Amino acid sequence: STIHLADYTVPGWLVDGVHLTVRLAPHATRVLSRIAFRPNPDSPPVPFTLHGEDLRLIHAAIDGQPVTPVVTPTGLTCDTPRSAFVWEAEVEIAPAANTALEGLYMSNGIYCTQCEAEGFRKITYYPDRPDVMAVFTVRIEGDTPVLLSNGDPVAQGPGWAEWHDPWPKPAYLFALVAGDLVAHSDSFTTLDGRCVALNLWVRAADLDKCEFGMGALKRAMAWDERVYGLAYDLSVFNIVAVDDFNMGAMENKGLNIFNASAVLASPETSTDADFRRIEAIIAHEYFHNWTGNRITCRDWFQLCLKEGLTVFRDQQFTGDLHGHAVKRIEDALVMRNRQFQEDAGPLAHPVRPDRFVEINNFYTVTVYEKGAELVGMLKRLVGDDGWRAGMDLYVARHDGHAATIEDWLAAFQDATGRDLTQFMRWYEQAGTPRLTVTDDYADGIYRLHIAQTTRATPDQPDKPPLHIPVAIGLLDDTGAEVVPTTLLEVTEAQQTFTFDGLSARPVPSILRDFSAPVIVNRTVDAAERAFLLAHDTDPFNRWDAGRNLARDMALRLIRTGGGAPDPGYLAGLRATLTDDTLDPAFRALVLTLPADNDLTIALALDGTVPDPDLIHRVREDIRGAIACDLTDILPDLYAAQQVTAPYAPDASQAGRRRLGNAVLMLLSLTDDGAAAQAQFDAATNMTQSLAALGALLSVGRGAAAAQAFHDRWQHDRLVMNKWLAIQIAMAPPEQAVAITDALTRHPAFDWGNPNRFRSVLGTLAAHPAGFHRADGSGYALLADWLIRLDPVNPQTTARMVSAFDGLGRFDAGRQVAMRTALARIRQAPALSRDTTEMVNRLLR
Ligand code: ARG
Ligand code: ZN
Numbered sequence: 001s002t003i004h005l006a007d008y009t010v011p012g013w014l015v016d017g018v019h020l021t022v023r024l025a026p027h028a029t030r031v032l033s034r035i036a037f038r039p040n041p042d043s044p045p046v047p048f049t050l051h052g053e054d055l056r057l058i059h060a061a062i063d064g065q066p067v068t069p070v071v072t073p074t075g076l077t078c079d080t081p082r083s084a085f086v087w088e089a090e091v092e093i094a095p096a097a098n099t100a101l102e103g104l105y106m107s108n109g110i111y112c113t114q115c116e117a118e119g120f121r122k123i124t125y126y127p128d129r130p131d132v133m134a135v136f137t138v139r140i141e142g143d144t145p146v147l148l149s150n151g152d153p154v155a156q157g158p159g160w161a162e163w164h165d166p167w168p169k170p171a172y173l174f175a176l177v178a179g180d181l182v183a184h185s186d187s188f189t190t191l192d193g194r195c196v197a198l199n200l201w202v203r204a205a206d207l208d209k210c211e212f213g214m215g216a217l218k219r220a221m222a223w224d225e226r227v228y229g230l231a232y233d234l235s236v237f238n239i240v241a242v243d244d245f246n247m248g249a250m251e252n253k254g255l256n257i258f259n260a261s262a263v264l265a266s267p268e269t270s271t272d273a274d275f276r277r278i279e280a281i282i283a284h285e286y287f288h289n290w291t292g293n294r295i296t297c298r299d300w301f302q303l304c305l306k307e308g309l310t311v312f313r314d315q316q317f318t319g320d321l322h323g324h325a326v327k328r329i330e331d332a333l334v335m336r337n338r339q340f341q342e343d344a345g346p347l348a349h350p351v352r353p354d355r356f357v358e359i360n361n362f363y364t365v366t367v368y369e370k371g372a373e374l375v376g377m378l379k380r381l382v383g384d385d386g387w388r389a390g391m392d393l394y395v396a397r398h399d400g401h402a403a404t405i406e407d408w409l410a411a412f413q414d415a416t417g418r419d420l421t422q423f424m425r426w427y428e429q430a431g432t433p434r435l436t437v438t439d440d441y442a443d444g445i446y447r448l449h450i451a452q453t454t455r456a457t458p459d460q461p462d463k464p465p466l467h468i469p470v471a472i473g474l475l476d477d478t479g480a481e482v483v484p485t486t487l488l489e490v491t492e493a494q495q496t497f498t499f500d501g502l503s504a505r506p507v508p509s510i511l512r513d514f515s516a517p518v519i520v521n522r523t524v525d526a527a528e529r530a531f532l533l534a535h536d537t538d539p540f541n542r543w544d545a546g547r548n549l550a551r552d553m554a555l556r557l558i559r560t561g562g563g564a565p566d567p568g569y570l571a572g573l574r575a576t577l578t579d580d581t582l583d584p585a586f587r588a589l590v591l592t593l594p595a596d597n598d599l600t601i602a603l604a605l606d607g608t609v610p611d612p613d614l615i616h617r618v619r620e621d622i623r624g625a626i627a628c629d630l631t632d633i634l635p636d637l638y639a640a641q642q643v644t645a646p647y648a649p650d651a652s653q654a655g656r657r658r659l660g661n662a663v664l665m666l667l668s669l670t671d672d673g674a675a676a677q678a679q680f681d682a683a684t685n686m687t688q689s690l691a692a693l694g695a696l697l698s699v700g701r702g703a704a705a706a707q708a709f710h711d712r713w714q715h716d717r718l719v720m721n722k723w724l725a726i727q728i729a730m731a732p733p734e735q736a737v738a739i740t741d742a743l744t745r746h747p748a749f750d751w752g753n754p755n756r757f758r759s760v761l762g763t764l765a766a767h768p769a770g771f772h773r774a775d776g777s778g779y780a781l782l783a784d785w786l787i788r789l790d791p792v793n794p795q796t797t798a799r800m801v802s803a804f805d806g807l808g809r810f811d812a813g814r815q816v817a818m819r820t821a822l823a824r825i826r827q828a829p830a831l832s833r834d835t836t837e838m839v840n841r842l843l844r
Pocket of ligand 1 (some may be wrong): 360363
């Protein structure tokens with residue numbers, strides 16, 4: 001049942017138009033389809049087949065004559081004319097019984113859909129593949145006040161509404177929503193003067209959480225016009241918030257459907273980080289209108305064509321609005337803490353995979369975030385003008401069509417004349433390249449030697465060299481740039497770059513702005529790192545120097561089983577934290593220690609078996625030493641970050657809260673939580689309240705605050721997710737499993753809801769020392785719940801199975817325990833295809 005990219009064939013039949021009539025009823029919705037088919041002139045004659053799953057076929061006809069197709073669990077085939085014909089079918093489905101949240105389902109009484117990737121086949125029989133694009137007209141009949149579908153509204157009356165989407169689209173972009181919803185409405189006038197109605201549809205109780213999301217949508221619309229010349233193309237843009245959703249949100253044409261957690265915001269209930277994430281997701285889905293919808297993917301192997309590009313665009317948007325330096329650091333952290341881990345384990349796959357069993361298992365940090373990094377590297381290689389020329393050509397060539405990665409790169413090659421043949425390997429080759437960098441200096445000539453290697457990954461033993469853009473700068477001993485940022489193009493396994501006319505040996509600043517998703521190996525002493533932390537003119541590398549200092553120290557302490565932190569690190573930290581010319585958010589990032597995952601990967605790559613308990617303990621020891629060493633500056637630093645102006649989720653206020661709250665975590669180690677308790681009692685926004693609760697929990701003083709928080713927010717679903725999660729995230733490793741287990745018995749734990757499930761079990765899986773208990777109790781608890789969730793919601797289950805991708809990295813005892821847990825999942829009766837594929841990839 002593995003599907004291979006190499007086996008792609010064009011569709012045998014094309015669709016000229018789709019008419020759907022959907023008669024809503026919770027347990028027996030009827031879907032009537034009328035679809036105009038014609039043979040694809042580019043295909044040899046093939047039998048007529050349609051996808052379809054969990055459908056009860058009531059009746060089918062071709063050109064008005066009843067037919068009896070051969071129906072299987074995955075679709076149907078039927079004898080047809082060899083020329084164009086009209087297919088009609090009536091099927092029955094049961095949205096209220098659909099707990100998998102794919103196809104048409106009900107969330108809290110609201111009918112909604114999720115069709116990407118292959119959910120439309122659970123709504124009606126159809127060629128459910130993205131290279132079949134068609135114009136849809138939809139009539140909805142139902143007794144709810146609001147009836148929505150894609151495109152422009154055509155007509156409506158009591159109990160019905162009709163929609164027409166003039167833009168041809170693949171079935172995965174189909175959407176339908178019906179329910180008792182109210183709108184927060186606004187409008188946007190496009191560059192060419194068209195007025196677009198904007199609606200954010202929510203349940204009445206959530207109307208006060210819409211303003212920010214609406215503003216974010218308008219900012220995104222204006223940005224895409226200004227930066228890419230891409231304007232919206234319908235008379236209305238609808239967004240709907242639903243409580244039950246497998247992912248963050250979905251870019252259905254003209255009718256985006258959002259996980260409520262990815263769109264609803266208010267200062268009292270959302271943190272600064274939530275505001276930032278919500279703005280980015282709204283922008284992301286909106287940007288898909290061009291990169292994804294107008295230009296879609298030929299097949300699901302090309303998923304990164306729309307996702308990598310659209311993530312890149314949402315990253316640019318956030319950087320433009322709130323500052324590029326901090327955004328770049330955060331994006332690099334996602335790569336290092338999550339994507340490098342995926343790339344280093346049994347689930348490693350190329351940005352464009354070449355095989356899959358269930359495509360839903362490939363909506364990964366590799367396809368999305370590494371995919372965005374490839375787009376960013378391409379932009380560096382062709383330059384800003386080449387980038388815009390390539391984008392314009394890509395849009396002009398492929399608008400209205402389904403494209404491939406080859407098409408994408410051809411547009412840039414043709415627009416700029418650059419040869420991107422070698423660059424294409426980035427899309428095909430899994431694994432994180434490691435650059436080994438050495439240097440020498442003599443007679444005014446400085447030479448940088450760069451060697452690249454990528455380890456074998458599943459199915460890919462050999463890794464030819466990649467085309468890697470490495471941005472560097474050279475500094476003199478005062479920190480002045482003797483060579484400003486320069487892009488080196490590494491294309492060979494080993495290469496030397498020469499800089500002459502230098503009067504002294506320079507200090508190199510390598511991989512500026514994280515110009516490629518690689519690991520740099522270079523032996524650097526602490527003094528040079530401290531120099532770069534104080535002087536580097538590239539903000540990313542300045543931050544990275546501090547992070548490398550912390551990392552070298554942490555790895556040394558882990559290897560020696562403990563000891564005292566490095567005085568040079570503490571001095572550098574002190575100088576950075578007290579430098580008020582630096583953005584507080586940047587200082588907060590410098591104060592953040594390398595994550596357990598980051599250290600785990602570093603150890604594993606060097607052949608050391610990582611011990612999660614020891615890693616956790618060393619990190620805690622370092623935090624304790626920092627709190628002690630900086631005890632004279634922390635209270636003032638904390639006080640200086642307090643915001644007295646009314647709450648705004650802007651970068652300047654959020655940066656101060658971020659630094660203040662990072663300091664609060666340290667203060668709590670020395671004041672028994674006094675400052676945190678004071679902040680908790682006085683807090684008037686969720687950022688301050690939740691940070692204070694976290695700090696209290698982290699020092700074991702959070703019980704009363706957690707109860708107060710619960711009592712205040714128990715009516716609010718989104719806040720209760722935070723309440724559940726923070727108790728696990730802040731738990732000491734030896735209590736994390738027991739606390740998780742207890743919370744699964746709490747009345748708030750409605751486990752069929754993906755947000756809830758992730759808040760509890762997902763938070764345990766993300767707590768390295770808590771999840772990887774040596775006794776295997778973390779693995780066993782997660783396995784129990786995944787076995788229970790799989791028959792209800794395979795997608796969310798399969799996604800969380802990836803928590804076991806540390807397999808092969810830890811000691812023998814933990815490996816046995818992980819294998820036992822996975823074997824137990826594999827034996828569960830009627831395990832879904834989604835989860836089966838994940839378990840098999842892990843255990844192979
Ligand atoms: N295309 C959506 C986005 O990038 C993701 C939805 C995918 N959903 C799924 N079930 N695979 O925002
Ligand atoms: Zn997307």
